[in-house]
Amino acid sequence: MSINFSNSYRDLGEAFSQNILPDPVAQPELLLWNESLAKALNISFTNTFNATTNKEQENDLLAQYFSGNRLLEGSKPIAQAYSGHQFGQFNPQLGDGRAHLLGDIADAQGQRWDIQLKGSGVSHFSRQGDGRCALGPALREYIMSEAMFALGVPTTRCLAVVMTGQSVYRERPYAGAIVTRVATSHIRVGTFQYFAARDDVESLKKLTLYSIKRHFPALISASDDKAINPEQVLAFFSAVLAKQIPLVLSWLRVGFIHGVMNTDNTTISGETIDYGPCAMMNDYNADTVFSSIDRNGRYAFGKQVNMMQWNMTRLAETLLPLLSGDEDERVAQLQPLLTQFHQDFEQGYLVMMAAKIGIDEPIEGDASMLNELIALLKKYRLDYTKTFTALTASLSGSAIEAPLVDALNEWLPRWHARIDDFKVAAQQLMRKNNPVVIPRNHHVEALLERCQESDDLTELHQFLAVLRQPYTLLDDTTKYQDAPIDGDKGYHTFCGT
Structure with missing residues (x-):
């Protein structure tokens, strides 16, 4: 090979x-x-x-x-x-x-x-x-x-x-x-922690330089690629922070719950890694958690932004020895980046959620409209994916089912008034941001059980074919769109070790 x-x-x-x-x-x-x-x-x-x-x-x-x-x-x-x-x-x-x-x-x-x-x-x-x-x-x-x-x-x-x-x-x-x-x-946050915990500054420098070359080569000048300076360390940290924002926001956009956001499962490249205790949210609830080992809900759906900020603070701590000045001065160099990270997350979340209802550039008042929608999702236990799929389809004239209309009856006129001047563009944006199908927990579990009992992979490949086109209605899509009858009550995921 x-x-x-x-x-x-x-x-x-x-x-x-x-x-x-x-x-x-x-x-x-x-x-x-x-x-x-x-x-x-x-x-x-x-x-x-x-x-x-x-x-x-x-x-x-x-x-x-x-x-x-x-x-x-x-x-x-x-x-x-x-x-x-x-x-x-x-x-x-x-x-x-x-x-x-x-x-x-x-x-x-x-x-x-x-x-x-x-x-x-x-x-x-x-x-x-x-x-x-x-x-x-x-x-x-x-x-x-x-x-x-x-x-x-x-x-x-x-x-x-x-x-x-x-x-x-x-x-x-x-x-x-x-x-x-x-x-x-x-390379994980935990990789940096490994050397920081051992006060191995030379290995920490070597790891940081390698990470920059591998993921952010623009930060290295051709004339000096064998050493790093404090300015490059700060630029590296800023670049790592920037990778985490689209990662977590995309989890929140599709209803994904990682389940084990430990620092050893947080990559500097901003990629989802470790699919052991992960799950998808059905009815909207920020406190949703399925991981059997997350007994206190540390990594619940709505806490994932805060936990990524916590993890990035741990990364910042490992980089302190590579900066100049005393400890207070080093912390002072990193703190503004973490503050900006928090602000960028807040703004990014607004932009992401606005796109889910067809708004490309949020203006004053959109945040309160979105907060109202989220409150209704929670109050009436509305399915996260199905709600946005229905709202998207409604812009083509598809009727919204009665339970959803009843729950959103006071909100819908406000939304329609907001997007009335650009409904075609709004629907196009919504179609890009709201999947018609996700890997529902009950379908994943049922399929895994059958695959472990039989060597027939026909249904697995059928499922994958649908999941690989999550924004398109295929002939088989409807087989996997249903929410679980019991709302995944009592469902738990495990790390697999």
């Missing part, structure tokens, strides 16, 4: 990772292969497969490579080191306990991407874990990340899911699987 690997993160040195090979598995079998992603990454098989190679042989070879049984040419696998605040409690050593970074590759545009196996065995970061992943969580990551990508949400993606032929034990035995994750990098 022709993949032109670099191992740039490994080259940072032993302090950053452990050199370790994936643990072999018994009977790898390719279950899912993301052909469109492979093409986007410029992954070629021309040197591996020939005219006499049949599909079964191709899949067998892919299964060997993306289970870790065979090493791709140029790959030097590592387990990355990082720390993290987990539900507010700091753990100084987490790291890849069941993942192996195979290396990074460049696509046709020169953008670099990490290729990582997840569920591929233990490392010295495993903390008594088995290093494995069950089939259900692997499929969930594939489904959810593809859905999020199509929804326009910044996200990691999945290249492959391979069954291992071995069982993993959680509450009971489950079929094991390995998922191949693709990301612009796996």
Whole structure:
């Protein structure tokens, strides 16, 4: 297989990772292969497969490579080191306990991407874990990340899911699987915390310089690419902050609840990572939370902006040693950036919500109109996705169902008056921002259950085909638009480890 690997993160040195090979598995079998992603990454098989190679042989070879049984040419696998605040409690050593970074590759545009196996065995970061992943969580990551990508949400993606032929034990035995994750990098807030917690300033400098080169190369001058100065550190922090705003706002736009926004699950690239306890909101409620491990609602739907601000403050703390002046002076350099971050989030939220009701440029009075709508959504327990879908369709003359009309009867005239002069443009904007279908929790769970009981993937591919066009009504879309009858009462998601 022709993949032109670099191992740039490994080259940072032993302090950053452990050199370790994936643990072999018994009977790898390719279950899912993301052909469109492979093409986007410029992954070629021309040197591996020939005219006499049949599909079964191709899949067998892919299964060997993306289970870790065979090493791709140029790959030097590592387990990355990082720390993290987990539900507010700091753990100084987490790291890849069941993942192996195979290396990074460049696509046709020169953008670099990490290729990582997840569920591929233990490392010295495993903390008594088995290093494995069950089939259900692997499929969930594939489904959810593809859905999020199509929804326009910044996200990691999945290249492959391979069954291992071995069982993993959680509450009971489950079929094991390995998922191949693709990301612009796996550098987290927790990666910076790892070195800050050890007072390892030299490694912190090295990590920051690497991060700038990888994600924000415009901040590095060609004449000085081996060191960083305090001004570049501040510019780097500002750039990282800017990445988080569209990330979280896009979660709020589509009703996504991450479920485990720990600092080790917050990337500096602003990509959604870790689809374990995630879920989608049905009836609007800012306090909605489904994660079984989020017992106090720390990462509830409506708290995600505040928690990202909290996480970014933790990142700011790690960068203090790289700035000039005494501690107070260093804090004073970062504080205005965090203040601006808060203000940008507030303005961004207004613009995002305004777009959902067809307003491109909010003016005075729009915020109160939106707040009134949100209050009605909560009061009448209106379905978040269905409400905005109905409002969008109503601009083409589709009747709004009676329960929704009754709930919004005083609000609708105010909205119509606001957009009366630009209804066509308003509907076009709403169609871009309001999906007609999302990966509803009950459909995802039902499908995962069936996939774990049967090797028939017909329905999975049907579901994915719909989710990959979430703003278009296809023949099969209506099968997946319904809200759960019980409103997901008692529903819980789990991290999968």
